[in-house]
Amino acid sequence: xxxxxxxxxxxxxxxxxxxxxxxxxxxxxxxxxxxxxxxxxxxxxxxxxxxxxxxxxxxxxxxxxxxxxxxxxxxxxxxxxxxxxxxxxxxxxxxxxxxxxxxxxxxxxxxxxxxxxxxxxxxxxxxxxxxxxxxxxxxxxxxxxxxxxxxxxxxxxxxxxxxxxxxxxxxxxxxxxxxxxxxxxxxxxxxxxxxxxxxxxxxxxxxxxxxxxxxxxxxxxxxxxxxxxxxxxxxxxxxxxxxxxxxxxxxxxxxxxxxxxxxxxxxxxxxxxxxxxxxxxxxxxxxxxxxxxxxxxxxxxxxxxxxxxxxxxxxxxxxxxxxxxxxxxxxxxxxxxxxxxxxxxxxxxxxxxxxxxxxxxxxxxxxxxxxxxxxxxxxxxxxxxxxxxxxxxxxxxxxxxxxxxxxxxxxxxxxxxxxxxxxxxxxxxxxxxxxxxxxxxxxxxxxxxxxxxxxxxxxxxxxxxxxxxxxxxxxxxxxxxxxxxxxxxxxxxxxxxxxxxxxxxxxxxxxxxxxxxxxxxxxxxxxxxxxxxxxxxxxxxxxxxxxxxxxxxx
Numbered sequence: 001x002x003x004x005x006x007x008x009x010x011x012x013x014x015x016x017x018x019x020x021x022x023x024x025x026x027x028x029x030x031x032x033x034x035x036x037x038x039x040x041x042x043x044x045x046x047x048x049x050x051x052x053x054x055x056x057x058x059x060x061x062x063x064x065x066x067x068x069x070x071x072x073x074x075x076x077x078x079x080x081x082x083x084x085x086x087x088x089x090x091x092x093x094x095x096x097x098x099x100x101x102x103x104x105x106x107x108x109x110x111x112x113x114x115x116x117x118x119x120x121x122x123x124x125x126x127x128x129x130x131x132x133x134x135x136x137x138x139x140x141x142x143x144x145x146x147x148x149x150x151x152x153x154x155x156x157x158x159x160x161x162x163x164x165x166x167x168x169x170x171x172x173x174x175x176x177x178x179x180x181x182x183x184x185x186x187x188x189x190x191x192x193x194x195x196x197x198x199x200x201x202x203x204x205x206x207x208x209x210x211x212x213x214x215x216x217x218x219x220x221x222x223x224x225x226x227x228x229x230x231x232x233x234x235x236x237x238x239x240x241x242x243x244x245x246x247x248x249x250x251x252x253x254x255x256x257x258x259x260x261x262x263x264x265x266x267x268x269x270x271x272x273x274x275x276x277x278x279x280x281x282x283x284x285x286x287x288x289x290x291x292x293x294x295x296x297x298x299x300x301x302x303x304x305x306x307x308x309x310x311x312x313x314x315x316x317x318x319x320x321x322x323x324x325x326x327x328x329x330x331x332x333x334x335x336x337x338x339x340x341x342x343x344x345x346x347x348x349x350x351x352x353x354x355x356x357x358x359x360x361x362x363x364x365x366x367x368x369x370x371x372x373x374x375x376x377x378x379x380x381x382x383x384x385x386x387x388x389x390x391x392x393x394x395x396x397x398x399x400x401x402x403x404x405x406x407x408x409x410x411x412x413x414x415x416x417x418x419x420x421x422x423x424x425x426x427x428x429x430x431x432x433x434x435x436x437x438x439x440x441x442x443x444x445x446x447x448x449x450x451x452x453x454x455x456x457x458x459x460x461x462x463x464x465x466x467x468x469x470x471x472x473x474x475x476x477x478x479x480x481x482x483x484x485x486x487x488x489x490x491x492x493x494x495x496x497x498x499x500x501x502x503x504x505x506x507x508x509x510x511x512x513x514x515x516x517x518x519x520x521x522x523x524x525x526x527x528x529x530x531x532x533x534x535x536x537x538x539x540x541x542x543x544x545x546x547x548x549x550x551x552x553x554x
Contacts, residue, residue, distance in 0.1 A: 004302055007326015010252055011294065014259075014330065021260050026267020026279070032175045033148045033168065034272065042170050053167035058160040059501030062149055065165035066142060066493060070109050073135060074486075077105040080131045081123075090124035091200060091214055103478035108135040110489035111143055111371060113225070113232030113341055113464040114481060116473040120214055120235045125197050132232060133221045137181070140228030141172035143373030146493050147265060148272075150377045153500030154401045155273045157508045160501050176261075177228060184223035184257055191253075192246035193219040218243055226257035229371040231341030231464040239331070239344040240320050251323050251344055255331055258340045262286075262369035265376045273401055277519035282379055284524045289368035289531070290337055293361055297329040300354040300551075318349020329354075336361035339371030341464025348451070348467040355467070356547025359454055362461045363539045364531055365420065371462065377496050383518070384413045384499070386530040390516050390523075400518060402508040412499040419491045421538045423460040423484050428453050428542065430480075437476050442469035446553070450546035455481060460488035 038046070038053060046053050057065065080087075081096035081104060096104065100116060107114040108131070117123070123132070145168035152162050189195050198215030218234045222244050225231060235241040245251055263283065270279020302325055319328045328345040335342050336358040347358045361368075367378040384400055388410050391398030398405040405413075431437040431452050441448040451470040458465055459481040466472065472481065516523065 017256050025264040029268040030271040032171050045170050051166035056161035059497040062162050062165045063497045073109040074105045077131050087126045089126045093124050099475045099478040103482040106482040106485045108132050110462050110485045111139040112462040112485045113230045118236040129217050136224040136228050136230040137173050137177050140372040141169050144172045145169050147373035147376040150500040151269050151272045153503035156504045160505050181223040185220040188219040191250045194243045195219040226254045229338045229340040239342045255334050261372050262375040281519045285527045286369040293333045297333050297357050300351050301325050301329050318346035337368045339366045339462045346468045348469045352551030362457045362463050364535050381413050381416050382531050386527045403503045403506050412495045416492050416495040420460050424456045427456040440471040446550040453546050459484040462489050
C-alpha cells in the first residue's frame with residue numbers, strides 16, 4: 001500500500017468515527033446544559049465553593065465568574081511552580097523561574113498550553129497532575145461554558161440571563177470531560193502509553209553516556225490534553241514521543257479525541273436553539289474548511305519537488321516514521337484548526353507552504369472545528385458577520401436565528417474579530433524591530449520571521465504549538481507571550497458574553513419570505529467565503545513575508 005493511499009484510508013476511518021460519535025455526544029451535551037437537576041457530587045462542589053447553581057446570571061456577572069475563576073487558577077499554578085522544590089514528588093527539580101512560571105500559568109489557564117520548558121526535565125509529578133492536568137480540565141470547561149452562554153443568548157428572548165457560570169463549569173467538568181477522559185486514558189494505556197509515578201531511570205548507554213527518562217501519569221494527561229484541545233505534553237517531544245503516542249492507532253485515536261467535542265457541539269447548538277439544521281450548517285462550514293486544509297497539507301507534503309523527497313514518498317524531515325506523512329498532515333491540520341497545539345511532528349520542518357497552512361489554520365480563529373467551546377462561539381461570531389454582509393448586499397436588516405443584528409451586536413462581533421490579529425501583528429512587529437528578541441531565532445530570512453510570527457499567532461489564538469527553531473525561554477518571550485495568551489483568551493470572551501446578553505434581551509423576529517435561510521448550503525458557502533476573505537485580508541502581508549516567500553523560493 002502506498003503512503004498516499006494509506007493516508008487517505010486513515011482520513012476516511014477518522015471521518016467515520018467522528019460521524020458515529022456526533023449525534024449521541026451532541027445530544028448528551030445538550031441535555032447536560034439544559035437540565036435543572038444536579039448530581040450529588042456537584043452539590044458537594046457547589047457547597048464547597050459557596051455557589052448557588054440555580055441563580056441566573058446576566059452577562060456581566062457571568063463574565064466576572066469566568067475572570068475570577070481564571071485569575072485564581074493563574075495564581076495557584078504560579079505558586080505551585082515556584083514552590084516545586086519543596087513539594088513531594090518533585091523528582092529533584094528546582095522551582096521554576098518567575099518569568100517561566102508566569103508564562104506556564106497563563107498558558108495552561110487560557111487553554112493554550114504553550115511550553116517553553118522541557119516537561120521531563122522541569123516539572124515533577126505534583127505540578128504535572130495537581131497543576132497542569134487540572135487546568136486541562138477546567139480551562140476546557142470554561143470554554144464550553146462561554147459557548148453555551150452564547151447559544152442561550154440566541155435561544156432566549158426578553159431576558160438578559162445566560163445561565164449560571166458555576167453550574168456550567170462544574171457540569172462540563174464532571175459530566176462531560178471527566179468520563180470521556182477516563183475512557184480515553186484506559187484506551188491509551190491498553191495501547192502502550194505509560195501511567196505511573198516512577199522516578200528517574202537511566203536507560204542504556206548511548207555514545208559513551210546514559211539517557212535518563214522519568215515516568216508520570218502520562219496517559220491520563222494525554223487523554224484530557226486532546227479532549228480539551230489543550231495540547232501540553234508530558235514530554236518535550238509531545239505526541240511524537242512513544243510514551244505519549246506509541247502506535248499509529250493511538251495517533252489516529254488522539255486526532256479523534258481533539259476533534260470530537262468541538263464537532264459535536266454543533267449538534268448541541270442546533271438542539272438548544274430548536275433547529276438541528278442550523279447545527280448542520282455550522283458543521284458543514286467547519287467540515288468544508290477542515291477537509292480543504294487536510295487536502296492542501298497532504299498535497300504540499302506528498303508532492304514536494306526534489307528526487308530525495310519523491311523517493312521517500314513525501315517530505316519526511318521532522319515526521320515520525322511510525323505515522324508517516326499522511327497521518328502527520330492530518331494531525332498538524334487538526335491541531336492548528338482547533339486550539340489544541342499538540343504535535344506528532346515538528347511544524348518547523350514542514351515544507352514552506354505546509355508550515356504556512358498550519359499558521360493560517362490558527363489565523364482563521366481556530367473555528368474549524370476550533371477548541372472546546374471557543375470553536376463554536378468563534379464560528380457563531382463569524383456567522384453574525386456573514387449575516388451582516390448578506391444584509392448589506394440585499395438592503396435588509398440582518399437577522400440570525402430570529403435575532404436582529406443591529407449596530408450594538410455588530411460592534412461586539414467586530415471587536416471580537418480585531419482583538420487577536422492586533423495582538424499577533426503588534427507583538428510580532430515589536431519582536432522583529434527590537435534587537436534582543438531576534439537572537440532567539442535559529443534561522444534567518446523568511447523562515448526566521450515565520451518562527452516569530454508563528455509564536456505570537458499560536459499564543460494569541462491560544463493554540464500552543466510552535467515552530468521549534470525559536471528559543472522562547474527568555475524573559476521577553478515568556479512575558480510577552482504570556483500577556484498575549486491572557487489577552488487573546490479573555491478579551492474575546494468579553495465581547496462574546498456582551499453579544500450573548502444583547503441577543504437574549506431581544507424579542508424574537510418571525511421569519512418571512514425575505515429572511516435569509518441560514519440553514520441552507522448557500523449560507524454555508526457565504527460563511528466559508530467570509531472567513532477566508534477576512535482572514536486573508538488581515539494576515540496576507542505577514543504571510544507573504546514568511547511562509548509564502550519561503551514556499552515560493554524553495
